[in-house]
Amino acid sequence: MTAARKGRIVKKAGLQRGVGVALWRQIADGIRQGIAGGLADENGRLPPESQLAERFGVNRHTVRVAISALAHEGVLQSEQGRGTYVRRQKRLVYPIGERTRFSAGIGGQARETRSEMTSHTNEPASEPIASALGLQPGEMLIRVENLGKADGVPVSRSTSWFGAGRFATIPEAYARTGSITEALAECGIEDYRRASTRVEARHADEADTRELKLAPGAIVIITHALNTDLGGAPIQYSMTRFAADRVELVIESSRAVASQDHQDGLARQQGPA
Amino acid sequence: MTAARKGRIVKKAGLQRGVGVALWRQIADGIRQGIAGGLADENGRLPPESQLAERFGVNRHTVRVAISALAHEGVLQSEQGRGTYVRRQKRLVYPIGERTRFSAGIGGQARETRSEMTSHTNEPASEPIASALGLQPGEMLIRVENLGKADGVPVSRSTSWFGAGRFATIPEAYARTGSITEALAECGIEDYRRASTRVEARHADEADTRELKLAPGAIVIITHALNTDLGGAPIQYSMTRFAADRVELVIESSRAVASQDHQDGLARQQGPA
């Protein structure tokens, strides 16, 4: 009989004790979701700690620890005597379509977007990547590590693989131009397409937490993408980890007939209120 | 200075004390991720507890609690004297494209897939949904709640909205036929398209945990989708919450030129080994 199987004392709002997740962390999640659902008033002010404590059925201390964690994350801001306020921060919309590019994707939504190469190496192809790129396992690949930022805040962490033969100069060209698209152009790829994208989500691992400056327990959305040239030949395989609380993906229909109304509807939904 | 900001003793593999998540739960997550990365051998056997304890830098007791929790979840199975084995369970691939439909999407990957309506009501349109459907806020909508299962395991929870005028008979037709597509056909919609899809991820809330039978702290991938008729007029707005550890989304390029090789590569990647 382990802790996980012990009888559970269930509190309000689905809080559970003795399941390995501290109450204050469950409450932090509850507040985070509550914000999206209109917990704060029109000025972004949260109910007082005493009310939140009552609502969650816990001591005020416990709520304070949760609020403190959210404040440390940049979600909330407490002011003595005044109250606790939501710091509004819009999520970046990252479009995914046939012509997905990082800088173009989030351009215009932040004052400054940058994508910087953090490292690059050569390595033999592992099975799934070789297969995606149409190569044999063991063939040499160039691996490029990349950190995407918007207004100085890290939002994505990507790893890309290129066939070593044709794209040997990619790291140098990427470092010089700061753009994968331009680096590929120098290798004779005047244009490319996103052939497929796979999306999953998991908890941030240690590297994600460090590089993306995430809180422990945060979520990353992971995309696995294959870019091909216009003839359909694979060029680049990449895996990108997005900070889930800072971005959302929007999948564009290629033959988009949707009127501006729908676009607005979707766009207006992002961010609290 | 609260508990959340106190100095942290960092252990191996990114484990942290005092961050509101018990070590055994962090280790359980670590093992879950490790399984995808080849932690188990070709027979699905995990390294012995003593080795795992060393790898994570914790006492064997702690690893045992983590394994016990995963066994209780159905991920692992321990056998005295033999070892601990992974119970293989592939992730369902849920394709998203212009012609996305639930049953068609996951059909063939599980012995039995079912999508059942759990409830339905009429309600006035809230701002973002009205806007997406091209209606005025306050106009009446039909809301349909739905639970998607594969082999009896819940994998998705969706909420759909339809304009009340044109689609008044949707709940009845859906209940009778068990298919949104057929229900729409009875309303004169012979075909429809997925115009846009927005993807985000967050921690499961109380309702997700209950309906999808998730562990506390689990992740849900959320899609917001708009379906239109072939003329581009909005028909249905839906929000779907997927259990992130049971599904992954694959975005299909409409003009897919990718050779079978790439498809294989992506397909082969899912699930452990």
Next chain:
DNA sequence: TCGAATTTGTGCGTATGTATG
């Protein structure tokens, strides 16, 4: 300027949960 009410910030004692060896 003065309080009174409200709200966040702080201290301390105690009980229980988690992790170690």
Next chain:
DNA sequence: GCATACATACGCACAAATTCG
């Protein structure tokens, strides 16, 4: 199973800042 150490949660009391009449 046991002893030890630290993390989490509670209950109570009071201090400090803000708001409002």
